[in-house]
Amino acid sequence: MPELRSGARRSKRLDDLQPPQQPNNQAENLTVPVQNKTRRRAGGGRGRGGNAAGVAKGASPTTRPTGAGRGRGVRLIDLDPEPCQIEPAAVGAAELGYNRLEVVADKDIAMEGASAEKVIGVEEEGSTTPVPERVQVGSSPVYKVERKLGKGGFGQVYVGRRVSGGSDRTGPDAIEVALKFEHRNSKGCNYGPPYEWQVYNTLNGCYGIPWVYYKGRQGDFYILVMDILGPSLWDVWNSLGQSMSPNMAACIAVEAISILEKLHIKGSWSTWICR
């Protein structure tokens, strides 16, 4: 029985939403000009949305469908009688802990840049300029940049390991974080920090959205320091031989709809997501 995002990143029930308690944030001091155009993401549907249903450690599907589900889509058949318990798992995890580290450690699923394979039109400069070995933005701890988690149309995401500063193991002091690098010459940074930063300002703390703890510029890169998630659905799909059990697909759908619902309540995000 797959349990999506059990032990998932810090999320909250909508009822519990409170203003995010962010540490001093260098980005807050940056002037972010209003951009009339929003960025259209290469490989839309991944990114936060894709990760929104990121799979936590322990979420290994017990049944591995055979060839029936291969190809472009999963053949729809009757769901197993087993009920899908996604909501309790997700909510329970949200209430139990912040940024639980085990979610990142699913060694069975390849995450290291595997997602990049499906990306079309990745910007050359951002991809070729080496990212710094160490990162420190605003009042963040210092992170050592480790393995690559993936790349999108505009940025690259790496694991950051805290090497100094911070004393906790979770939240803004987490030992492992995801570092998203966007080169200052990337299309998304024509007007300064990526528009995505504004979106995170609004959505931080929203159910299904990874927390962004720090953001700022270092050298040629705009950098986001955020919760590290489990493998993307793309990685899970591939690790399962490009197939998925109907039960798991149903759980993902329920979770995705639930997150969309919360985003919609929070604001008119459906338009933004659809673009």
Ligand SMILES: Nc1ncnc2c1ncn2[C@@H]1O[C@H](COP(=O)(O)OP(=O)(O)OP(=O)(O)O)[C@@H](O)[C@H]1O
């Ligand atoms: N917080 C995170 N934790 C773990 N992996 C992540 C995280 N954020 C992104 N990734 C991985 O890195 C990949 C690229 O992320 P990115 O946010 O750049 O992608 P995108 O939103 O699809 O593209 P872009 O925003 O650049 O258009 C994702 O597909 C995912 O595999």
